[in-house]
Amino acid sequence: MRHRPPQDALPDRRPSRRRVAGALLAAAATALGVAPAPGASVAATGPGAATAAHHRSAPYLDARLPVERLVADLLGRMTLQEKVGQMTQAERGSVDADRSRITDLALGSLLSGGGSAPTPNTPEAWADMVDAYQERALATRLHIPLLYGIDSVHGDGNLVGATVFPHDIALGATRDPALVREVEHVTAADTRATGPQWVFAPCLCVARDDRWGRTYESFGEDPALVERMETAIDGFQGTRPGDLARPDRVLATAKHFAGDGDTVYGTSTTGTCTLDQGVTVTDHAHFAKVDLAPYVPAVRRHRVGSIMPSYSSVRWTDVPGSTPVKMSADRELLTGFLKERNGFDGFLISDWEAVHQLPGDFPAQVRTAVDAGMDMFMGPYSAPQFEQALTAEVEAGRVPVSRIDDAVRRILRAKFRLGLFEHPCTDRTGIPSIGSPAHRAVARRAVAASQVLLRNRHRTLPLSPSARIHVAGADADDLGNQSGGWTVTWQGRSGDTIPGTTILEGIRQHAAHVTCSADASAPTAGHDVGIVVVGETPYAEGVGDVGNGHTLELSAADRANIDRVCAAIRTCVVLDVAGRPQIVTDRLPRTDAFVMSWLPGSEGGGVADVLFGKRPFTGRLPVSWPRSEAQEPVNAGDPRYDPLFPCGYGLTTHRRHR
Incomplete structure (x- = not known):
């Protein structure tokens, strides 16, 4: 086990933010000329507090009223500048040096991009940081709290010490909706205990081409499987009225609407990617069946709170003269399909600077996206320019005030449902559970359930704990x-980036006689079993697209390790640690057992649990496994469907009797 860093240097966990919140509530009520009702909203003093004194009543401060009444009352008090501020999301790095910008811009939201973390990267530091930003939001005239978003896509992976779960493709292999719900409940609890109340997850993309660098973010190639795994939304948000306001729940984001897993190879508009941010070339029937299908239950059944439109575009093959339209500009889908046809009452959040990819100058880009139905704009470092542009568009009559009111109403609705007006500061009671044995046990079960056994000649697996084992491969002992x-x-x-258990350490928990060599150069004589761990090194988004320095082929080092170990040791097991299938067609016959281990996260012991029969193999492929890279895309139902392993394939074993 790789242990969490020492805690003796952490900041004191004092209730200073709670005392501040209480003082702000009293100040707000005084400024508004009312006495706060029981459970009333926390607010703040600020430069505009005196101007609010003429309000003789403030129903939006009374948490006993229905949410829609609270929203309507607050919306009616807001200026255009305040409304536009609510539609603006900035990256924390753009305001951290001068937090008064949060107040001056009346920002509605902040986010941490990947790697944007406080120093030190601890739960307490996260909570202190988010609460400090929240204080500046509460200093605005109407004291509207911030909504803080983060990419908790496989656990709170931004926080060193949190449990890191398998990525979605591995969860799709479990075929276990209840387990997925449990995984995301832990993720929600870890995330909210450190401040953020909103996660940019789950990904409901349907991955139709494994060359895509985001394949591991998808539950699989079958839209029906993706729909089954939407219990992830329930894990994040809860299912009962009032659950969102709990300290172990967060607002979920269904992404990326829609078709980003179904783009055509080589159609990117960025000049660097080959599938990511590309074009989905399709007809309406296919798009509805494959790409839109997961969003209907996400909205109607699971009541997802926000949806993030994709960078990708759609070109209709059944519409003569159709040209690609960016999703951020597609009113037919954003407003027509989601809001009008399916009754989506949450809000749409743009992806990172996605509006900048639309045609025209910046005001035209903003106008187009707002008219299409976008409600909040992720402009990490362009928040002032966005607010200026949108305000000018409204004042010129090019964007109707009714569209602004609709957007702000949706955002405020989420904030009231999250209980942010009553409790804007972080409830830290869940911090002791972060990275706890109980949370890691959930992850270890998820890892074991996700392992897919693709070959098991002569019932090689499960292994005997008394076997003398030689482990080879750089991925065997690498948490990153x-x-x-x-x-x-x-x-x-790569490297020792997080606390956790590597696959090698997991194997050593089960077997007494284990040696290891990253390059398979160590002596192999006297061993009963060779385990070769192959796979990919980390990547995200379009950086991982095949053609951007990546391939589905095994590396030369991985192929050499398989050749050496499988030739020298009688029983040879290969584990593939990757975010998508790799090409193993020529190496598979040399193995006795082959396991797809996906990206297990911090709990590598779960891989060893199935190798040694503590838990049975039950995982099934969520995507088709190609014979060659050239065979992609290959999906179940294709004409002349002939993958190496079909979607849904997976051998099973029984638990080893002790």
Whole structure:
């Protein structure tokens, strides 16, 4: 076990933010000329507090009223500048040096991009940071709290010491919706205990081409499987009225609407990617069946609170003369499909500077996206320019005030449902559970359930604990590699980046006689079993697209390790630690057992649990496994479907009797 760093240098966990919040409540009530009702909203003094004194009543401060009444009352008090501020999200790095900018811009939201963390990267430091930003938001005239968003896509991977779960593709392999719900409940609890109340997850993309660098963010290639795994939303948000306001729940984001997993190879508009941010070339029937299908239950059944439109575009093959339209500009889908046809009452948040990819100058880009239905704009370092542009567009009559009111109403609704007006500061009671044995046990079960056994000649697995084992491969003892992208930093990195258990350490928990050599150069004589761990190094998004320095082929070092170990030791087991299938067609016959281990995260012991029969193999492929890279895209239902392993394939074993 790689232990968490010492805690003796952490800041004192004093209730200073709670005392501040209480004082702010009294100040707000005084400024508004009312006495706060029981459970009333926390607010703040600030430069505009005196101007609010003429209000003789403030229903939005009374948490006993229905949410829609609270929203309507607050919206009716807001100026255009304040409304535009609510539609603006900035990166924390753009305001950290001068936090008064939060107040001056009346910002509605902040986010931490991948790797944007406080120093030190501890739970207490996160909570202190978010609460300090919140104080500046509460210093605005109407004391509207911030909504803080973060990419908790496989656990709170931004926080060193949090439990890092398998990525979504591995969770899709479990075929276990209840387990997925449990995983995301832990993620929600860890995230909110440190301040953020909103996660940019889960990804409901349907991955139709494994060359895509975001394949591991998808639950699989089958839209029906993706729909089954939408219990992730329930894990984040809860299912009962009032759950969102709990200290162990967060607002979820279904992303990336829609078709980002179904783009055509080589159609990117960025000049660097080959599938990411590309074009989905499709007809309406296919798009509805594959790409839109997961969003219907996400909205209607799971009541997801926010949706993030994709960078990608759609070109209709059944519409003569159709040209690609960026999703951020597609009113038919954003407003027509989501809001009008399916009754989505949450809000749409743009992806990182996505509006900048639309045609025209910046005011035209803003106008187009707002008219299409975008409600909040992730402009990490362009928040002032966005607010200026949108305000000018409204004042010129090019964007109707009714569209602004609709957007702000949706954002405020989420904030009231989250209980942010009553409790804007971080409830830190969940901090002791972060990285706890109970949370890690959930992750270890998820890892074991996700392992897919693709070959098991002569019933090689499960292994005997008394076997003399030689382990080879750089991925065997590398927490960074087994966690992948979106781990501490955006792209992730190799090495000892997080606390956890490597696959090698997990094997040593089960077997007494284990040797290891990263390059398979150590002597192999006298061993009963060779275990070769192959795979990918970390990447995220389009950086991982095949063609951007990446390939589905095994590396030369991995192929050499398989050749050496499988030739020297009678029983040879290969584990593939990767975010997508790799090409193993020529090496598979040399193995006795082959396991797809995906990206297990911090709990490599779960891999060893199935190798040694503590838990059975039950995982099934969530995507088709290609025979060659040239065979991609290959998906179940294709004409002449002939993958190496079909989607849904997976051998099973029984638990070893002790």
